[in-house]
Amino acid sequence: MKNKEIIIEESEFDFIRELINTSPIKTDKTYNSTLKRLEKELKSAKVVKNEDMPNDIVRLHSKITIKINPNLIRDFKIVLPEKSNLSENKLSILSPMGLALYGYAVGDEILWQFPSGVTKIKVLKVE
Secondary structure, X not given: OOOOOOEEEHHHHHHHHHHHHHOOOOOOHHHHHHHHHHHHHHHOOEEEOHHHOOOOEOXXXXXXXXXXXXXXXXXXXXXXXHHXXXXXXXXXXXXXXXXXXXXXXXXXXXXXXXXXXXXXXXXEEEO
16 A cells, blocks of 8 residues: 555545435345445544645545456546446445445555455555
């Protein structure tokens, strides 16, 4: 991990916490596990003002390029749940992968539990 903790812009921090708290209860075990992991990471997250936010951090509205183990390269835009559309490469911030990537930086590798099993993701680019 490039930084010792995930980095989140202060207004997004409050917004994401509210999204998590108001998201409908899901019966999906992986989704609930992912939400709990992000909630834990939010407790130790570094929260910064917008002007101090590094440009290489995955956040809401970021366009990202990731490598999914072993060699699949994908581009996504991180969006609000209601704007999610995988056929347009728009990934909901509350999807398991959106939650997994949020707050991480270019170069970070994340091991995350998805419905298909544990997957390694590397952040290659953030715009």
